[in-house]
Amino acid sequence: MISSPANLSHFWNSVRVASFRTKSHALLPCHRRRCCSSPVIAFSQHAEEQSLVVVGGGAAGVYASIRAKSLAPHLRVLVIEKGKPLAKVKISGGGRCNVTNGHFFDAARLVDNYPRGNRELRGSFFNIHGPKDTICWFSDHGVKLKTEDDGRVFPISNNSSSIVDCLLNEAKMRGVVLQMGKTVSEVSLSDSGQFLLKVEKRTMDLVEHFKADYVLMATGSSRQGYKIAIQLGHSIIDPVPSLFTFKIEDTELSNLSGVTFPKVKAKLKLKNIQKNLPEYTQVGPMLVTHWGLSGPVILRLSAWGARELFLSEYSGMLMVDFIPDIQLEDAKHILFQHKDQLAKIKASNSFPSQFNLVKRFWRYLLEREGLDADILWASISNNHLISLALLIKHCPFKIVGKGQFKDEFVTAGGIPLSEISLNTMESKVIPNLFFAGEILNVDGITGGFNFQNAWSGGYIAGTKIGERASNNSNKEIL
Numbered sequence: 001m002i003s004s005p006a007n008l009s010h011f012w013n014s015v016r017v018a019s020f021r022t023k024s025h026a027l028l029p030c031h032r033r034r035c036c037s038s039p040v041i042a043f044s045q046h047a048e049e050q051s052l053v054v055v056g057g058g059a060a061g062v063y064a065s066i067r068a069k070s071l072a073p074h075l076r077v078l079v080i081e082k083g084k085p086l087a088k089v090k091i092s093g094g095g096r097c098n099v100t101n102g103h104f105f106d107a108a109r110l111v112d113n114y115p116r117g118n119r120e121l122r123g124s125f126f127n128i129h130g131p132k133d134t135i136c137w138f139s140d141h142g143v144k145l146k147t148e149d150d151g152r153v154f155p156i157s158n159n160s161s162s163i164v165d166c167l168l169n170e171a172k173m174r175g176v177v178l179q180m181g182k183t184v185s186e187v188s189l190s191d192s193g194q195f196l197l198k199v200e201k202r203t204m205d206l207v208e209h210f211k212a213d214y215v216l217m218a219t220g221s222s223r224q225g226y227k228i229a230i231q232l233g234h235s236i237i238d239p240v241p242s243l244f245t246f247k248i249e250d251t252e253l254s255n256l257s258g259v260t261f262p263k264v265k266a267k268l269k270l271k272n273i274q275k276n277l278p279e280y281t282q283v284g285p286m287l288v289t290h291w292g293l294s295g296p297v298i299l300r301l302s303a304w305g306a307r308e309l310f311l312s313e314y315s316g317m318l319m320v321d322f323i324p325d326i327q328l329e330d331a332k333h334i335l336f337q338h339k340d341q342l343a344k345i346k347a348s349n350s351f352p353s354q355f356n357l358v359k360r361f362w363r364y365l366l367e368r369e370g371l372d373a374d375i376l377w378a379s380i381s382n383n384h385l386i387s388l389a390l391l392i393k394h395c396p397f398k399i400v401g402k403g404q405f406k407d408e409f410v411t412a413g414g415i416p417l418s419e420i421s422l423n424t425m426e427s428k429v430i431p432n433l434f435f436a437g438e439i440l441n442v443d444g445i446t447g448g449f450n451f452q453n454a455w456s457g458g459y460i461a462g463t464k465i466g467e468r469a470s471n472n473s474n475k476e477i478l
């Protein structure tokens with residue numbers, strides 16, 4: 001039977017209390033009020049037992065905890081989550097969870113989908129655990145996945161609960177302990193080289209302290225996670241939003257809300273920022289919304305231009321080619337031909353089928369061109385036809401802000417990859433400190449690439465921690 005996350009979390013809390021109680025009362029988390037100084041809880045029960053505390057029970061944290069525990073069953077693994085575990089997985093992909101992407105098994109091509117990370121992740125990262133490995137992992141653990149035409153991979157149930165339940169069941173089965181509703185507010189190093197974690201439960205005004213041999217920071221884009229990383233000697237590249245829609249200054253555009261274009265070519269032109277800015281161009285589907293433009297092309301442009309858009313305060317120009325497969329001269333010719341053939345027809349009632357446009361949008365173009373909807377084709381001057389062709393090929397839209405697209409957004413910025421060994425995910429600043437997921441300066445475009453970063457990083461960190469814990473315990477036995 002697959003338990004619901006609610007059942008599982010109840011079970012996990014019971015496991016936690018039971019496992020602490022059966023071994024030693026002294027090890028129970030001591031729920032003291034803030035005014036008391038709480039004793040440090042050695043999460044390991046015996047001196048030879050090693051412990052890992054994972055800060056953050058998201059995709060990266062839970063995946064890593066399972067991997068570490070599967071390689072080192074004796075390793076005590078505690079995941080501390082301030083909210084509910086895997087909350088983003090649950091809501092992701094419109095409730096379906098776009099787990100990864102099935103069109104980029106080749107790591108050298110996969111990296112091209114990461115505006116931040118495309119250079120650094122070129123090495124071992126996705127070769128160690130890439131989309132194919134993710135798909136195998138979930139199928140091996142009983143979740144059947146399907147790849148849609150555009151490469152996005154979803155559970156065949158079309159329900160993110162399949163992924164959440166699978167991960168939580170597996171973690172529970174392996175003996176990973178989860179504590180929810182608790183926030184790690186500080187991490188420091190003790191004289192003995194162990195980590196000391198300050199954990200708070202705000203609703204009850206409680207403070208606990210934990211000791212751990214290994215710490216994995218998997219706090220996503222949380223400010224607290226960045227703060228802890230800074231306390232530990234890391235730097236942070238300023239976080240800015242990525243994957244958002246564009247607010248467009250054009251009141252008439254809202255009348256087209258819901259109109260989709262299967263293939264446009266859109267170019268982002270930003271002002272008020274440094275010269276030599278790369279011009280970002282994307283080809284693909286676009287959608288008109290109530291407040292502007294959305295769809296894969298826009299989201300991809302927002303990701304590639306995330307930092308420059310932030311610097312320009314989300315103002316600039318978007319040039320859209322609505323017929324990217326037709327050259328400008330051919331477009332003019334098609335319009336002249338249409339005029340000849342349908343001279344007596346109203347311009348608003350007929351337009352060249354080669355353009356593959358919808359009537360509402362054609363009327364919008366006529367209006368932008370200053371042409372009356374009732375004008376006959378015969379009455380449109382050749383100059384107007386030339387400028388109509390130009391408008392369809394280079395249609396300018398003024399970007400005046402960032403939309404509130406809530407389906408998928410991530411943060412660009414975080415811990416620089418230069419401060420991490422990408423084949424272990426270990427900090428180059430502090431040994432036995434690991435990072436994975438969105439806390440790093442890695443983000444992908446839409447299509448399952450962001451979860452893939454979390455699975456890959458989590459897997460690599462979990463592997464290294466599990467291997468090191470096994471080696472260390474073998475040494476102690478010898």
Ligand SMILES: Cc1cc2nc3c(=O)[nH]c(=O)nc-3n(C[C@H](O)[C@H](O)[C@H](O)COP(=O)(O)OP(=O)(O)OC[C@H]3O[C@@H](n4cnc5c(N)ncnc54)[C@H](O)[C@@H]3O)c2cc1C
Nearest residue numbers: 056058059060082092093098184220222437438448450451
């Ligand atoms: C609405 C939405 C839909 C999305 N859909 C998709 C999709 O379909 N496909 C895709 O690839 N990507 C998607 N993404 C992006 C994806 O969710 C993230 O990239 C991914 O969740 C990052 O995983 P993570 O484990 O690094 O961080 P998170 O999933 O953010 O997990 C971090 C966890 O750490 C906890 N935490 C933070 N600070 C502390 C602390 N101090 N103490 C204790 N706990 C802490 C947080 O509560 C959180 O649960 C979506 C994002 C959003 C917002």
